[in-house]
Amino acid sequence: GAVVSQHPSRVICKSGTSVKIECRSLDFQATTMFWYRQFPKQSLMLMATSNEGSKATYEQGVEKDKFLINHASLTLSTLTVTSAHPEDSSFYICSATVGNSPLHFGNGTRLTVT
Amino acid sequence: GIQVEQSPPDLILQEGANSTLRCNFSDSVNNLQWFHQNPWGQLINLFYIPSGTKQNGRLSATTVATERYSLLYISSSQTTDSGVYFCAVEATGTYKYIFGTGTRLKVLA
Numbered sequence: 001g002a003v004v005s006q007h008p009s010r011v012i013c014k015s016g017t018s019v020k021i022e023c024r025s026l027d028f029q030a031t032t033m034f035w036y037r038q039f040p041k042q043s044l045m046l047m048a049t050s051n052e053g054s055k056a057t058y059e060q061g062v063e064k065d066k067f068l069i070n071h072a073s074l075t076l077s078t079l080t081v082t083s084a085h086p087e088d089s090s091f092y093i094c095s096a097t098v099g100n101s102p103l104h105f106g107n108g109t110r111l112t113v114t
Numbered sequence: 115g116i117q118v119e120q121s122p123p124d125l126i127l128q129e130g131a132n133s134t135l136r137c138n139f140s141d142s143v144n145n146l147q148w149f150h151q152n153p154w155g156q157l158i159n160l161f162y163i164p165s166g167t168k169q170n171g172r173l174s175a176t177t178v179a180t181e182r183y184s185l186l187y188i189s190s191s192q193t194t195d196s197g198v199y200f201c202a203v204e205a206t207g208t209y210k211y212i213f214g215t216g217t218r219l220k221v222l223a
Contacts, residue, residue: 032209034210034211036213038155041218043200043213043214043215043216044200044202044213045213046210046211046212046213049209049210091155093155093157095211100144100145101162102145102147102159102162103147103159103202103211104159105149105156105157105159107154107155107156108155108156108157110155
């Protein structure tokens, strides 16, 4: 149980385009989803917290207009990287939880912007 | 915000050796998890352990929340244990998980 599916696993896009990443909880309804970013050989940095039906809460230093997060249902959250640039290349990973329970992670998306 | 420091940052072991990884946090927490990140980036949930001690096979973990630390023990290490180990904590009242700095483990055959 507690499976989180994230797509795509890899994406290469040209500078200036937008990329959407999906995160789905397959067998549970996630009250909260988190988006993290990880640069090579570094830890995971929390980007934002999203709750179904409300606006995401972004961490300090994360541009909300660049990283659009939508949590339209209890099983789906999306992260859109708008007008991507090479410095946005990174590993993005989502997680989901319900209530006071453990975090469950998707397998991550490796974004390369050329 | 809460600071989460892990030690050691890097660890090299011979297969069969035991090790202890430490996670220190600067504030009170409601939840704490240990993860293993494999070479493909997947995060494997090892323990959900806001307090007390748990064991799962060769792995065990202890959290002493009042003293703001958690320990992950790996016994009889195997090459497949290689990877990065993270603790992640939910500081009281924040409802979000912050990751520690990580311990990069390499087990040699």
